[in-house]
Amino acid sequence: MTQPSHDEQAASSPEDLREQVEHTRQELGQTVQELAAKTDVKARAQETAVAVKEQAGQKAAELSGQIKAKAADAAHLVQDKLPDPVKEKAAQAAEQVKAKAGQAGQVLQDKTPEPLRERAGQIAPLVRENRTALFTAAGALLAALLLLRRRRGKG
Numbered sequence: 001m002t003q004p005s006h007d008e009q010a011a012s013s014p015e016d017l018r019e020q021v022e023h024t025r026q027e028l029g030q031t032v033q034e035l036a037a038k039t040d041v042k043a044r045a046q047e048t049a050v051a052v053k054e055q056a057g058q059k060a061a062e063l064s065g066q067i068k069a070k071a072a073d074a075a076h077l078v079q080d081k082l083p084d085p086v087k088e089k090a091a092q093a094a095e096q097v098k099a100k101a102g103q104a105g106q107v108l109q110d111k112t113p114e115p116l117r118e119r120a121g122q123i124a125p126l127v128r129e130n131r132t133a134l135f136t137a138a139g140a141l142l143a144a145l146l147l148l149r150r151r152r153g154k155g
Contacts, residue, residue, distance in 0.1 A: 037043070079087070109117070127134060
């Protein structure tokens with residue numbers, strides 16, 4: 001039998017011995033769990049990947065904010081450098097375009113039948129959700145029409 005270390009006292013009773021054994025078992029169990037966690041390469045790699053992903057997201061958000069701030073600064077610098085007559089003409093042109101667009105929108109709305117407006121209101125969210133697919137389909141249709149036209153022109 002081994003001798004107790006200097007830190008351990010010899011058990012004076014069977015109950016003390018049982019407590020020491022239980023304590024040693026718990027320490028051994030914790031040590032085994034720690035060693036198992038260190039050897040679980042997949043879990044450690046996943047933890048590292050999550051940490052790196054979070055850091056990248058934070059850095060991207062930080063950079064995005066910096067880029068937005070610099071773009072706003074650049075826009076202000078350009079605006080400050082523009083001569084006043086150019087600023088005034090640009091503001092007038094913007095107001096005219098806005099007014100014309102409002103008028104055109106009102107005429108279009110007045111002339112569009114109610115059932116068509118209702119149907120357009122139902123379709124608009126679907127179009128917004130599937131924008132990429134619609135643009136792809138429109139591009140394919142345009143390419144097909146151009147090929148058809150080219151073939152007819154040669155024939």
